Amino acid sequence: MPERAYTAEEMMTVAAARALSRRAVCFVGIGLPSAAANLARLTHAPDLILIYESGAIGARPDVLPLSIGDGELAETASTVVSTPEVFSYYLQAGRIDVGFLGAAQIDRFGNINTTVIGDYQNPKVRLPGAGGASEIATSAHEVFVIVRHSKKTFVEKLDFITSVGSGKQAAGGARGVTRVITDLGILERDSDGKELILTRLHPGITPEQAREATGWSLKTVGQLKETPPPAADELATLRDLHQRTRQAHGA
């Protein structure tokens, strides 16, 4: 296999950025979702509205925030509202097109665990918990998840359902998790709306690799498409963003 000029994580971030349409209002989590959403804003979607759950509305950070509380978000936002206001007036009121989440575990229906690995009362690993994810999953019109593809993460049964991504509990026509972008490819909800199925593979990845990294028997569409590799400007913009971020956070 020829050596590629980009990493699997860069491919994943670029694929996630491309999934955001040009004028979406996007509720963004820290980490990979924030990197992807800002990459979209700095490339094909300059009018993308980014909302962070700390209350920064229309944030345009020059460096990626380490935390949703970073001053960079407030300084570059159209407005900063209180936490009750961002959750009530913006998220639960149905003003968000896309919620962008990460996951520690995800199941075939798009339900997400970010609470515990193991038993809740005696956990093997205590994870941070829901944050705003459980209401993002049910209030945003649709939800994208960006997560590395492995059997540890893509599980048959969640240890804990933190966020209902199946669309079952969704308010006012919200659809739950419709797309999962990984370092191997992209999963989307199938036509009957129940299960996430593999629709795209990144260059050089085989269907077997994706199936082996999935804890349930992963369905694939008949004609699997290949994700176009990162373009030069996408890669350059992403690397500049990470470089600025590393300098800013003293890492």
Added chain:
Amino acid sequence: MTPDVIYDQLIGMGCARKLVFSWGGNPGVGSLHRFRDAVENGWPRRLEIEEHSHAAMASAYTAGAAGLPFAVYRGGLGSDLPKVNPMIRRIECPFTGEELAAVPAKRPDVTVIHAQKADRRGNVMMWGIIGVQKEAVLAATHSIVTVEEVVDELDAPPNAVILPHWVVSAVCEVPGGAHPSYAQGYSQRDNAFYRAWDSISRHREVFSDWMRRHILETDDFADYRARLRESPDA
């Protein structure tokens, strides 16, 4: 809502019996290791937890501030959170029949927040990412506000976020008092310290030693800040 480094310190020193929260991590870095050690291993003591989501906590403080008995929000139902937290209940809207989640109002005995300015009467002004600070003060029986500076005049525009002096119990001038967090316009979030906290807090011995040298053996906050400047990572 989001227990931070200070909570991790209190938990690790065995000062906390119970944690009410909706997200317990070190943002962008990883775990709050003392919180994890308490929940996973009961060290140094067992920690009771009451766990919510952000919308629930934000609404619960709002209800507390409003003097209402409970808060209503969307989301939460269908997740496993109501199974482990009996304080999350189902409620039916009496007008539309819509099924919603409800939680009791939060009414802290004491709320401690940090803000930018107070005037000499104790009127407090804050801006930037204000979170639930206003609601948490108004919901509490007592409140302590540390500020960057006390000024003669706040020069506040009419819609500024102000806590009138008569809803605040005490104001203390503590410049940099939010460290490693920050006050917009006065300081930057000390992201390097949040990263350093990961290794300070990861092991019990390293953590305990750090606490002894930086907290137990320092005279006051200024002394703590001075010690920190000498040895931020150790």
